[in-house]
Amino acid sequence: MQAEYEKIWAKIGEVPYGSVATYGQIAAMVGLPRHARLVGYALRHTPDHMRLPWHRIVNAKGESAFPVDSEQYALQKKLLTQEGVAFIGGKVSLNQFGWHESLDELLWKP
């Protein structure tokens, strides 16, 4: 399964600055539909030496996957806001970002 993780990490690394993707999207993009949880697991076990834009990955509701009181939540929110991604009511604003279906951009763009 190591190979799958490589693909997942690589894909996450492709998410452009200022954009956001969901776990499900990443899974689908690497050819593993319905494996959202695997993405979460892979992300959780990312070797620290490779710095991935994990903060650009949110759940299907556009929320952080972390509890609001956690350090990570605060950091994620901070980083996204810093990139110009609106973080409203604990979730990225879908109204402003819109949904893109084309293969290259199953992403929320600014």
Add this chain to the structure above:
DNA sequence: GCGCTGACCGCCA
């Protein structure tokens, strides 16, 4: 093999 646990997802009440 078995049961639990997840940085998940979608549907329905």
Add this chain to the structure above:
DNA sequence: CTGGCGGCCAGCG
């Protein structure tokens, strides 16, 4: 809005 339920499936004891 909240909560519950079933589905998903790799990892781990």
